Amino acid sequence: MRPRLLALLVCAAASVAPPALAQQAPAPMPARISVTGEGQASRAPDLAITRLTVLRSAETAAEALKSANEAMNAVTNAMPALGVEARDLQTSGFQIAPQYRYDNRPDGTQAPPTLTGYEVRNTLTVRMRDLARIGEVLDKAVQLGVNEGGSIDFQIENVAAASDEARREAVRKARDSAAALAEAAGVKLGRIVTIEDGGSSALPPPPMPMAELRMAAPMDKVPVSVGENAVTAQVRIVFEITP
Known part of the structure; x- marks a missing residue:
């Protein structure tokens, strides 16, 4: 009976142990900084x-x-x-x-169409x-x-290359912004926690209205200026910061 009683006492003591001994408190989450960057690449349309x-x-x-x-x-x-x-x-x-x-009829009412x-x-x-x-x-x-x-x-039929160039510029600008903010706040940038791609979009030059084409038709050839298209991209980056 005594060994069994001793085992029960040990179990009871363990069950009432202070919470600090049973489970340690989680470490505080490192401070973070979030920045966005936008990049642009220009290409002649094809x-x-x-x-x-x-x-x-x-x-x-x-x-x-x-x-x-x-x-x-x-x-x-x-x-x-x-x-x-x-x-x-x-x-x-x-x-x-x-x-x-x-x-309209003479009396002002509307006649059938x-x-x-x-x-x-x-x-x-x-x-x-x-x-x-x-x-x-x-x-x-x-x-x-x-x-x-x-x-x-x-x-631009194949916009992938221009989109990648715009993304690289967006990441660079986001890093520069984070570095400037960290310096102003007197902290140091740590590792990157997340990077989110905000997507890219191609911005064509203003379209040429058809009305202008009709006016230009008597000429030997309709004058057309191609110009360039701008492809933009956005990213959001979260950095850890340390004192």
Whole structure:
């Protein structure tokens, strides 16, 4: 009985031991500093995208459709000779819509609408890789019947290299900011705890409105300035700091 009683007493003593002996308090978390950085890389675009629209109106839908088809077929067939491949041509919009006239009766009330004809709108998206021929493409499209459209968007087809360059600059700027803050606060930078990628984005130059293209159509070639695209990236870095 005595050995058993002694074992019970030992267990009871262990169960009422001070918490400090049973489990040590966690070490305090090191002080930290969080900074962000933004980098930018510029590249000349290597791809231009435009949307060319043929708009035709006629008394019947069949007549409007025939006229629009003739013009759009002429535009599409002319593209290969201008360096635009078939894979870079895509119909991005097509619509047939009735057109009405709204009149008022002599007493001022509105009469039922009168059907006046039909309108057909056919839009072709064109991706141009030979940027030196953009003016030729646009000029030819207008000559063949394009009378409405959007704008020219310049893009970088493979943006990965520019994005990486922008990220490296963003990290460098974040480090510089952290070093300046640490110096001002009288502390030292420690190891990097986390790095978060805020993503990257390509900022194209302002698009060229189609209205300007229509005005320039009578010239030998539409004047186009390519410029450069800016790719930006952001990062957030957390550093430990020590006294």
